Each structure stands twice: as C-alpha cells, then as structure tokens.
Amino acid sequence: MSTTPKNEKKGIFTLLIEAWAKHSKLVALIFLILAIIFPLVFDRQYYITVAINCLMFSILSLSLNLITGFMGITSLGHAAFFGVGAYTAAILSTRMGFGFITTAILGTIFAALFGVLLGLPTLRIKGRYLAIVTLGFCEIMRIIELNWMSLTRGPQGISGIPKLSVLGFEFSKPIQKYYVVLVLLVLTVLVIMAIMNSRVGRAISSIRNDEVAADAMGINVFKYKIMVFSVSAGIAGLAGAYYAYYMGFIDPNAFNFDQSILMLSMTIMGGMASIPGSILGASVLSILPEALRAVNEYRQIIYGLLLAVMVVWKPSGVLGGFNLKHIRQRLDFEKEKRLQKKEAEDNV
DSSP states (O other): OOOOOGGGGSOHHHHHHHHHHHTHHHHHHHHHHHHHHHHHHSOOHHHHHHHHHHHHHHHHHHHHHIIIIISOOOOSOHHHHHHHHHHHHHHHHHHSOOOHHHHHHHHHHHHHHHHHHHHHHHTTSOHHHHHHHHHHHHHHHHHHHHHOHHHHOGGGOBOOOOOOEETTEEOOSHHHHHHHHHHHHHHHHHHHHHHHTSHHHHHHHHHHHOHHHHHHTTOOHHHHHHHHHHHHHHHHHHHHHHHHHHHSOBOGGGGSHHHHHHHHHHHHHHOTTOHHHHHHHHHHHHHHHHHTGGGGGGHHHHHHHHHHHHHHHOTTOSSTTOOHHHHHHHHHHHHHHHHHHHHHHHHO
8 A cells, every 4th residue: 555645646736726725815815915015116117017007907807707717608809898998988087077986987887788788689699609799899899989080089099088086186106006906906806706606606607517507497597698798898897997097098909809819818828717817817918028028029929829838738727727615615525524534533
C-alpha cells in the first residue's frame, strides 16, 4: 500500500484552489485592500490609467460573463450596450446638465431597456443564430451612432463632457477616477454574487446545464433569459456612462465589433462563469497591449494565439469550472466524513 499522503497526490494548482475556496472571503478582502493601495504605491499617471482600464473592462467582462458564462448565451454585440450607456451619459450631461449619478443611473436603465427590446424577439433563438443576431444589433447601433447627426453628432463624436463629479465633489485627478471605477466594480461583483447565490441564480445554472430539463421542472426559461440579458446590458451601460465621463469625449469607433470581441476574449480567457476569472482576463488583456507596444502590429496575432491555446488547453478559461462554493462544501463534507471515521475507530 502506498504511504504517500493524500494531499501530495493533488497538484499545486488544485491545492491553491482548495485553499482559496476555504478562505475565499479573506482572499477577496486582501485583493480589495491591494486594489485600494495600488494607486498610492504606484502613483505614476501611466500606471493608474492602465489600472483604470483593467477595472472598467472587468465590469464589462463581468456583465458579458453573466449571460455567456453563467447563462450560456453567446453574445457578439455587447459593445452596443456599452455605447448606449456612454451616449446616454454624454447627451444628458452636455445638453441637460445632469450629473454623473443621474446619468449613470439613466445610462444603466436605457441599456437594460435595449437589452429587453433585443431579447424579446430574439432570445427564443438558440446557439450561433442568436450570436449572429447580437452581432447585427451591434452593427445597427454603430450605424445609428454614425448617422444620427442631430443626436450623436455622428463621426465627430460628442466632446465637452463635463468632469466627473459626485454630490458636488469633482473627481478630475486620475487617482480619484480610479477609486470611482473601483467602487463601481465592487458594486457589480456584489450584484452578480447576489443574483447567483439566490433562487434566480440556481435557475440560471439549471438553464445553462440543460434548458429542456429546466423547462420540464417548471422554470420559466424565457423569463429568466430576459431578466439576465437586461441586467447584463444594464451593467455594460453603467460602464459606458463612466467611460464617457472618464474620457470626456466619445465617438462610434469606441463601440464597434472589435470591442465586443475584446470583451468576449477577456471572458473566455479568464474563465466562463467565474467572477475572479472575468477580472483576471480583463486585467491580462488590458495590460498586454501596453507590454507589447514594441510589436504593436502583431498584437492581434498574439491575441489569436492566446485564445487558440486557451481553447485547446482549457476551454472554460483559466479559472473557469472552479465553483468555490461547491469546492468549499465538498471539503467540509470530506472533513466531516474523516471525523466520523475517526470517531468510529476510537469507539472500536
């Protein structure tokens, strides 16, 4: 009989995941603290700007992961909802003088409404056909943004967007904008966790695993699809509202098909149905272009190779397929079984 301890048979990655599952709240707190102190330690504007992009795209990746990873619906047009939120904030702030909180809320609501309007006629379609519909929607929105001159100013874009301010306090410095988007990311994570840890989340998971079985069990599949699609679109709209204030200028080129593919790449690379995975994928693919500036013309090739390697090596992404809650429950169950076995042996 082998005398090798049981834990030595597990790989290092598995042991790390199990340790993370057992202390998930502590790990989350540590990462939050590191995110808070990051701009204080790395106070150069360049580093803070890159970090802002990481956080903003983390929100977008999380919003897409809600429908693509957790629900199992492939979307190729998520940049359209990003653009709806951005244009809503830009138009309301420049023409009506609304502040950031008001425009962010309205940008979220309008993007969610567009999600409902798109979802009602299309979410009964499945698979690649639905993906093509979302791609078409993204292109339609880009054409509207390019040609509705009286509203969007077309290719000229909307400039003069006021500086980001909340309750009379102006957030004009990069470090201040960093903390605003960090708060938005935390809120996004909390919303998605609340959804997935609720009865709605269990219904979503059952639909992803087997839509026919979920329908047979009495779950209103179409209702939950509409609900998740609208929430996902709303979160993307919130990120768009922030983007408008952060940049001070927007144009249709920021919300095209390439942006949708970038969001999807972040989601796939980081991990399907994984909140930490979305943040990891968004951070890696936001930092990578900066690290590859010397070979910028080959950036898309490198992206393609990375995705190809991920699809072959781990189709669900780096952190995809790891449900920390389930791992923690399994570890607790195994621990309880060991204790019961030990008690039985002691009684003998």
